[in-house]
Amino acid sequence: MAEIKIGHHSIDVDIRAELERYNWTRPRWSGDKLIAASPFRYDQTPSFFVRLEPYGDYPAGTWSDSGAYDEEWRSGNFVKLLAFLRQETYEETEEYLLGEYGWQYASGDDNVKLFNLSLRVQRNRQPLNQNVLTDYVENYEYLKSRGISERVQRQMGVLYCPQQRAAVIPWRLANKRLANVKFRTVYGKIFWYYKGAQPIRELVYGLEFAQPTTVICEAEVDAMSWMEAGYAAIAVGGASFGEAKRDLILRTPIEELIIATDNDKAGGKLRAEIEAAMRGHVRLRHAYVCGGVSEEKQGGAKDANRALELYGVDSLRKAAEQSDVVSNISVKLRIRGG
Structure with a gap:
C-alpha cells in the first residue's frame, strides 16, 4: 500500500493490485516500478513507467510516457492513469478510490479510522443540447x-x-x-x-x-x-x-x-x-x-x-x-x- 492524495485526503492505495487488473504489453514488474508499453498509444516498446512507491519528490502512482503524442499525456498522477484504465472521468475515479480505500485500519492498537468524506449532492441531470x-x-x-x-x-x-x-x-x-x-x-x-x-x-x-x-x-x-x-x-x-x-x-x-x-x-x-x-x-x-x-x-x-x-x-x-x-x-x- 502506498499513500496518494485525493483532494484534502491522503489514503493508502494498493497501486500494484489496481494495475494488475489490466493487461499490459511487455510488462516488467519490480518492487517499486512497473515498466511497460504505453497504454495511451499503439506501442510495443517499454516506454512507459509507473512508480509503485514514492521516489524522491515523486509520490507513488506517478507515471511517465517518453513517447507521448500529447504533452498532456506525457506524465501524471495515479488518479489520471486509473481513470483512463477504468474508462471513466477523473472525478468518478476519485470517488471509486475514496470508496474503496477511504478508511484505515491500524493493527497495532486495533483502531479503525474513518475519513469524514463529503458526499456529492445528486443533481437533477439535464440532457445536452x-x-x-x-x-x-x-x-x-x-x-x-x-x-x-x-x-x-x-x-x-x-x-x-x-x-x-x-x-x-x-x-x-x-x-x-x-x-x-x-x-x-x-x-x-x-x-x-x-x-x-x-x-x-x-x-x-x-x-x-x-x-x-x-x-x-x-x-x-x-x-x-x-x-x-x-x-x-x-x-x-x-x-x-x-x-x-x-x-x-x-x-x-x-x-x-x-x-x-x-x-x-x-x-x-x-x-x-x-x-x-x-x-x-x-x-x-x-x-x-x-x-x-x-x-x-x-x-x-x-x-x-x-x-x-x-x-x-x-x-x-x-x-x-x-x-x-x-x-x-x-x-x-x-x-x-x-
Whole structure:
C-alpha cells in the first residue's frame, strides 16, 4: 500500500493490485516500478513507467510516457492513469478510490479510522443540447479501420472532430436524448468526455436500441462490434457496474443479457458484478470471445472489437451461440436446531 492524495485526503492505495487488473504489453514488474508499453498509444516498446512507491519528490502512482503524442499525456498522477484504465472521468475515479480505500485500519492498537468524506449532492441531470454536435463532421474512416461499418456508425451517431483528430461518440438516454459525448483520438488511445455532462456511471451506452436479447460489454466500440454481428448490444463504458446502470437496464425491453466482457482481470471482475446485480431480474448467459483466451495466446483476443478485427463477425456469433446459461435458482439451506 502506498499513500496518494485525493483532494484534502491522503489514503493508502494498493497501486500494484489496481494495475494488475489490466493487461499490459511487455510488462516488467519490480518492487517499486512497473515498466511497460504505453497504454495511451499503439506501442510495443517499454516506454512507459509507473512508480509503485514514492521516489524522491515523486509520490507513488506517478507515471511517465517518453513517447507521448500529447504533452498532456506525457506524465501524471495515479488518479489520471486509473481513470483512463477504468474508462471513466477523473472525478468518478476519485470517488471509486475514496470508496474503496477511504478508511484505515491500524493493527497495532486495533483502531479503525474513518475519513469524514463529503458526499456529492445528486443533481437533477439535464440532457445536452443536440447542437453540441453541430461542429463535427461525418467521417467514418477510423472506426471502419476497426471493422465498424458506416451503417452501424450512422445508427449510433458517430461523428469526427477534425481539430482534435478524434472520433465523436454520442451517449444517449433510452429516449434518445443526448446525455454525454465521448471523444477518442484516432492516432492513439486517449479519450475524454464532454465537460459538465451526465457522468458515465449513470449511463449505459446503446440503450435506445435495446432488444429482448441484448449483449452487454465494456466499451462502445465493442457494442458496435456486436451490432456488426447482428446483435443488439449495450456497453457499460468502464470497469464497474452499479445500481444506477442496473436500474436503467430494468426500464428497457431487455429480458435476456449476454455478458461478454473483456478477457482480462478487470473484465472478469465486471462480469461478476453484472451477474450479481442482474441475476433474478433477467435471464443471463456468459459469452467468452475467443473462448476467453486473451490476445497474448494464439487464437485469442482481448475484447469483441479485437476479435472482429482478427477473426471476423463469425467469431462473435460463435461466442454467443456457445454462451453458458446462468441459473436464476438460489438455494438457501435452513438448519433446524435440536
